[in-house]
Amino acid sequence: MPLSEQEQRLLDEMERQLMHTDADVVHASTGDRTLSYRNLLLGAVLVLVGLGAIIAGIAMWNSTVVAAVIVGVVGFGAMLGGVILAVSPGKGDASSDVADSPTPQKTPSVGGASFMDKMNDRWDKRQQG
Template identity: 55%
Template sequence: MPLSEQEQRLLDEMERHLLHNDADVVSAPSGDRALSYRNLVYGALLLLAGVGGLIVGVVLGDVWGVVVGVVGFAAMLGGVMFAVTPVRKPVSSVPQERAAKQHSSASFMDRMNDRWDRRQDGH
């Protein structure tokens, strides 16, 4: 069943709005945490080692196979967790007094409203 003209126009508007907001979310700074390339590489290596352990566990088949398979699965899970865990960025050079003063001058909701207004204005 085809969409009516009004439904199609509404769908196009929703898509444009979603693409605009997704771009804001992707480019928004994530605070003082970021993914580390080193952690991604080590996590991927641990994941591959876990897959290898899981395969060896399936090949062995008996009690030792189950133990090796469980350890391999745990290594895979640990590798993924290690890869996606963000690390702290270095502390900025803004003096503590100035940062505290900025946060205390406006309430949390006021700052969120300001951010929302700036985002809607395209800044």
């Protein structure tokens, strides 16, 4: 069944609103993921140190099991900390993103609420006849 002109306009308006909202979401999320080379390097070194500790824990297994487990857990923690450090943004990048983020988030929420109110009103009118 083909759409009427009013339904086609409504669909076009919904698509434009969705594209506008998706563009804001994509724009907001890309700024937060700027990697710092310093953090990446330190994280990689920490991962390698943790891997070495795990290997040392495996090598110590036959002599003292408790010490081997402790060294292995510390090595795993070092590797996990290294990965978290490597993917975290730098100090300078995070402060600029936090300062810029509130302005774009307020605008779509106000526009989105009025759009949804209009959609609800149109739906109610359709249901009533």
